[in-house]
Amino acid sequence: xxxxxxxxxxxxxxxxxxxxxxxxxxxxxxxxxxxxxxxxxxxxxxxxxxxxxxxxxxxxxxxxxxxxxxxxxxxxxxxxxxxxxxxxxxxxxxxxxxxxxxxxxxxxxxxxxxxxxxxxxxxxxxxxxxxxxxxxxxxxxxxxxxxxxxxxxxxxxxxxxxxxxxxxxxxxxxxxxxxxxxxxxxxxxxxxxxxxxxxxxxxxxxxxxxxxxxxxxxxxxxxxxxxxxxxxxxxxxxxxxxxxxxxxxxxxxxxxxxxxxxxxxxxxxxxxxxxxxxxxxxxxxxxxxxxxxxxxxxxxxxxxxxxxxxxxxxxxxxxxxxxxxxxxxxxxxxxxxxxxxxxxxxxxxxxxxxxxxxxxxxxxxxxxxxxxxxxxxxxxxxxxxxxxxxxxxxxxxxxxxxxxxxxxxxxxxxxxxxxxxxxxxxxxxxxxxxxxxxxxxxxxxxxxxxxxxxxxxxxxxxxxxxxxxxxxxxxxxxxxxxxxxxxxxxxxxxxxxxxxxxxxxxxxxxxxxxxxxxxxxxxxxxxxxxxxxxxxxxxxxxxxx
Ligand code: F6P
Numbered sequence: 001x002x003x004x005x006x007x008x009x010x011x012x013x014x015x016x017x018x019x020x021x022x023x024x025x026x027x028x029x030x031x032x033x034x035x036x037x038x039x040x041x042x043x044x045x046x047x048x049x050x051x052x053x054x055x056x057x058x059x060x061x062x063x064x065x066x067x068x069x070x071x072x073x074x075x076x077x078x079x080x081x082x083x084x085x086x087x088x089x090x091x092x093x094x095x096x097x098x099x100x101x102x103x104x105x106x107x108x109x110x111x112x113x114x115x116x117x118x119x120x121x122x123x124x125x126x127x128x129x130x131x132x133x134x135x136x137x138x139x140x141x142x143x144x145x146x147x148x149x150x151x152x153x154x155x156x157x158x159x160x161x162x163x164x165x166x167x168x169x170x171x172x173x174x175x176x177x178x179x180x181x182x183x184x185x186x187x188x189x190x191x192x193x194x195x196x197x198x199x200x201x202x203x204x205x206x207x208x209x210x211x212x213x214x215x216x217x218x219x220x221x222x223x224x225x226x227x228x229x230x231x232x233x234x235x236x237x238x239x240x241x242x243x244x245x246x247x248x249x250x251x252x253x254x255x256x257x258x259x260x261x262x263x264x265x266x267x268x269x270x271x272x273x274x275x276x277x278x279x280x281x282x283x284x285x286x287x288x289x290x291x292x293x294x295x296x297x298x299x300x301x302x303x304x305x306x307x308x309x310x311x312x313x314x315x316x317x318x319x320x321x322x323x324x325x326x327x328x329x330x331x332x333x334x335x336x337x338x339x340x341x342x343x344x345x346x347x348x349x350x351x352x353x354x355x356x357x358x359x360x361x362x363x364x365x366x367x368x369x370x371x372x373x374x375x376x377x378x379x380x381x382x383x384x385x386x387x388x389x390x391x392x393x394x395x396x397x398x399x400x401x402x403x404x405x406x407x408x409x410x411x412x413x414x415x416x417x418x419x420x421x422x423x424x425x426x427x428x429x430x431x432x433x434x435x436x437x438x439x440x441x442x443x444x445x446x447x448x449x450x451x452x453x454x455x456x457x458x459x460x461x462x463x464x465x466x467x468x469x470x471x472x473x474x475x476x477x478x479x480x481x482x483x484x485x486x487x488x489x490x491x492x493x494x495x496x497x498x499x500x501x502x503x504x505x506x507x508x509x510x511x512x513x514x515x516x517x518x519x520x521x522x523x524x525x526x527x528x529x530x531x532x533x534x535x536x537x538x539x540x541x542x543x544x545x
Pocket of ligand 1 (some may be wrong): 504507
């Protein structure tokens with residue numbers, strides 16, 4: 001389905017011309033109820049979306065667009081285990097991993113829940129043994145450190161969650177190695193003792209060159225410490241993968257492998273055994289709460305009316321800016337420091353899912369799809385990139401995310417944090433006009449002759465949109481809900497754009513070429529097939545070795 005051919009799309013195009021530039025200050029002035037009307041709460045997350053360039057008509061048409069694109073039917077198809085990932089002929093069922101009910105969840109007629117529960121229980125039992133000190137290394141010591149070796153979805157989710165929930169951590173220290181640049185693994189291992197270090201090799205395919213290279217170096221580091229005694233490997237290496245054959249070929253015992261399934265996309269996999277580092281860090285009970293939070297958001301997404309549905313609202317607001325008001329990027333600004341890897345996680349989730357230029361049926365797309373996702377913790381961003389958000393020439397919507405409570409926060413710090421977050425969305429919305437600037441400069445005693453030249457630099461146009469999400473707290477449960485909220489937002493946008501959000505063919509060409517170039521660098525192949533620029537770079541890089 002081409003969304004541009006629907007009536008709501010055409011209506012939204014007209015509305016964008018008619019009302020898209022109306023200043024939000026004005027919208028607040030004429031509607032005393034606006035803040036209350038454009039606010040909704042579910043799963044411990046309050047979404048204030050009143051600081052968006054919308055009115056009731058726009059919102060109605062945006063929701064009608066979701067409806068016209070058969071959101072309800074597509075959502076059900078995903079939850080029901082149909083082959084929603086049509087280019088790989090796979091179901092998309094990360095929701096089964098956190099399902100808390102007792103109904104079967106079927107893929108091709110087979111209930112997947114017994115396997116899901118069985119693997120989870122194995123992971124939990126393993127995590128308990130490591131956390132309690134019962135799991136011993138080659139010389140009988142317990143594990144003090146865990147190193148997760150993985151990349152992309154086998155790194156970012158667990159890393160982001162372990163950071164976010166660091167105050168709840170009660171197990172071994174968890175480290176993450178992803179970059180094939182040896183600086184990463186060398187710096188990580190420098191501080192560690194092989195006798196007390198456990199490696200989790202995480203790779204859905206177990207073919208990812210970065211992960212396998214790091215895993216081999218880790219293995220060698222261990223073997224060097226034990227004089228080459230291979231029996232140590234089983235005590236210090238476990239794998240998380242869907243590929244049993246490759247795991248055993250690598251030399252990791254199948255008993256030390258925790259599996260998952262092809263219907264779990266890499267960027268949606270933190271709920272599976274890929275979450276093992278999280279279980280090790282915060283314990284199975286807290287991991288359960290993460291799942292509960294995500295499940296609650298799943299249920300909200302399935303049952304709440306579109307106008308109160310958090311993922312749907314976030315998604316259609318994004319569509320409004322990308323497709324009707326010309327925005328090409330979206331900022332994620334979490335204010336809690338421990339959420340500092342959330343923007344990176346959401347970059348993969350969103351851009352690998354919706355960075356597509358063809359529809360599900362292979363037809364080329366002539367409208368904008370996934371925007372550039374970027375950001376950093378908001379308070380640091382204020383002292384760096386926010387200048388551009390306030391006075392730059394691009395329209396860049398912002399998601400402000402703020403958890404009001406977190407274990408161990410100091411009240412006076414928290415006040416400043418909250419004030420800063422709330423001030424930014426207010427400033428982006430209201431701006432500051434020339435009269436206000438003039439009055440301010442006059443009050444400050446600036447020479448009246450200097451004021452006209454000073455004004456343009458100090459004027460803020462305002463009318464810059466944002467959502468504010470207030471979380472009651474930053475607990476495993478609310479974090480689970482927050483992540484699932486964004487997963488479903490991405491899903492809804494993918495449905496409206498008509499793309500398959502669950503493949504990632506766009507990363508393959510670079511991988512293929514890298515394999516070839518590595519052979520050239522090793523002197524095993526000729527550089528002839530590459531363009532002149534790449535040949536030149538290969539020659540230069542080769543000389544550096
Ligand atoms: O190259 C992209 C990608 O395939 C991601 O989708 C995935 O999360 C990552 O690589 C890692 O893949 P794997 O878990 O198979 O090592």
